[in-house]
Amino acid sequence: MNFLWLNKKNNKNLIVFFNGWGMNKAIVSHLGYKDNDILMFYDYRKIDIENIDFSQYKNRFLIAWSMGVYMSNWFYDKLKNFNKKIALNGTFFPINNTCGIAEKIYDLTVNNFNEISCNKFIQRMFIKKDFYFDRTTKELKDELVAIKQYTHKPLQKTLKYDKVIISLQDKIIPAKNQINFWKKTKTVNIENIDCGHYPFAIFDNWNQIIK
Numbered sequence: 122m123n124f125l126w127l128n129k130k131n132n133k134n135l136i137v138f139f140n141g142w143g144m145n146k147a148i149v150s151h152l153g154y155k156d157n158d159i160l161m162f163y164d165y166r167k168i169d170i171e172n173i174d175f176s177q178y179k180n181r182f183l184i185a186w187s188m189g190v191y192m193s194n195w196f197y198d199k200l201k202n203f204n205k206k207i208a209l210n211g212t213f214f215p216i217n218n219t220c221g222i223a224e225k226i227y228d229l230t231v232n233n234f235n236e237i238s239c240n241k242f243i244q245r246m247f248i249k250k251d252f253y254f255d256r257t258t259k260e261l262k263d264e265l266v267a268i269k270q271y272t273h274k275p276l277q278k279t280l281k282y283d284k285v286i287i288s289l290q291d292k293i294i295p296a297k298n299q300i301n302f303w304k305k306t307k308t309v310n311i312e313n314i315d316c317g318h319y320p321f322a323i324f325d326n327w328n329q330i331i332k
Contacts, residue, residue: 122169122192127159135160135178136327137200139189141211142268143261148319153326157182166260166267168195180204182331183280187294187318188268190282191215195271197278207330208282209320210291212302216272220302222294227269234262245292246318284310286320286330293318 127138127146134156138149140163149161158178162170165188175181183206185193190211193200200206214220216227230238236258287299296313303311316323324330 122162122167123164124170124173125161125163127161128154129158129160131177132156132158133179134158134182135175135180136182136184136331137175137203138162139183139185139193141187141189142264143256144187145255147255149321152321152324153328155326155328157327159327162189162192164256164260164264165192165271166264168192168271170196170199175199183207184327184330185209185211186320187211188215191268191272194276194279197280200280201278205284205331206280206282207284207286209286209330210288210294210299210318212294212299213276213279214272214302215294216269217298220298222298227265231262231265231269234258234265242293282306284312286312286314288316288318288320289313290316291318 125146127149136157136159138159138161140161142165144163146161160173181203183193183200183203185207186209188211190208191213194213212220216222216224218224239258239261285303287296289296291299314320314323
């Protein structure tokens, strides 16, 4: 797993962002930082995390999107005491016929993965092409394979998300599957938005997501 500081100016507030599969910083580059330091995790070919100390921050927030919602649980001990946790268009069962991406569709994506299928994926997410892949096709496929391998191991602990945002036009992880999952978890606040799998275009800054 890789990490990148999108903003680091010793603010009192920290936002830890778990990005989606294959994505980079460009997808959130338009979001204003305000008074937040922003740390992004991405590239889930390996499950590891640097020994980063969050204790200097008075307020700590977790924002996870898509596959990042599932991946965040692997770091339960580091994230469990954050002030607020927000999930966007993801579940704890990312490859699942009723709570995630249908397994058959996921396997077909992996088996037929190439540049053409990458472009089709972009179209289904409603993302501009320059927001997307900056790694090789092999690396991206390896990440898909790795994520499925992780799901074969049960999570020992899962985070309690305070707010869940679900895009009603999501063509990657169907909204109905997301709703199926989150209704079972008794999540405090579920908010529906009218957009596709990529939700960040409707926000101007990180604080709008946290509120």
